[in-house]
Amino acid sequence: MESVCVYEPTTVIHELTQGIEMAKQLRHNLNSAEAREFLIQKILSSYDKALFVLKSGGQPGVTPLPESSLPKSSASTDSPQSGEFEFGFDQNVFSKKRKFPTPWEDEVRILTENELEGNTNDDYSWRKYGQKDILGAKFPRSYYKCSNNKVQKCMATKQVKKMDENPTAFEVTYKGIHTCNNVSQLAPPPPSPEKHETKPTHHHLYHELSSPNPSDILSNLRANLSVNTWDMDAILPSSFSFPSTPFGFSDDDFQSLFPNHMDGEFLQGYSQPFISPATSESNYLTDWGSSSSLDFPTNPVDLYPDFEFNNSFL
DNA sequence: AGAATTTGACCCAT
């Protein structure tokens, strides 16, 4: 880590802030197809620019931080203890502390019905073990365990909930990591959490932004903007905390969050862990709009070959 | 018949 990356923090901050503002406007203009398309283009453009600046300032071969790896928001402003970090998702819903972050822990994704049914998001098969009505939510939450739960004692679980504000989108929360190595590419797609409402189409192709459905585009956009929480202590100063909503911070907030950290060392510090073996620099920007390029390897060992996983996990 | 899902009951954290 001797080399220095020269970034233009002002430009990056400006573009990211613009993206945030556009996303806010998008939220209020969902009914206008024209405005929607325009804003989506603007958001993509802003993030492309920001990424370009980061890329051009970085080392050759260093892939800039995917926005899906940006820190998840936290309602807390307390500084976590050394060795701990704090993360959350939208108003404390998933706020919790961990001594050590593990990949696939509390990763939240927003998926469309098609993505969910087409098993496009993960290659594991899941068995539903429960469903609960959630206070204040229109739709119940479904609970799934990895199908290898019994055979291989795989502890991975996921929760699927139809989003209140957009019933065509599903919030999928992955918990734990897969300790099984049986990636069931041939396994049937996981059942829709509300089977009685949606007829599965059983197409197993990746459903990406090529979809003509604007709501799918929006959902994909949201999926791309979703945030992974694992390995954050590798990215962030130990005293780091986040604002309460993903898009809820202003320029000033951003500046206060990164007072002296927009230098090469900081950026390099969080760029390096996110070099994806499956993501070439050449296709990164152009593929940014599609969900698959930001997906992570299903096996954490593939993602972190040098990472020392706890024996109990492997 | 076996596998998968549903659903009410139970447990536990707050």
Next chain:
DNA sequence: ATGGGTCAAATTCT
């Protein structure tokens, strides 16, 4: 006391 998460018997599906 309440709500979220899990269990397990009952039911449905293949």
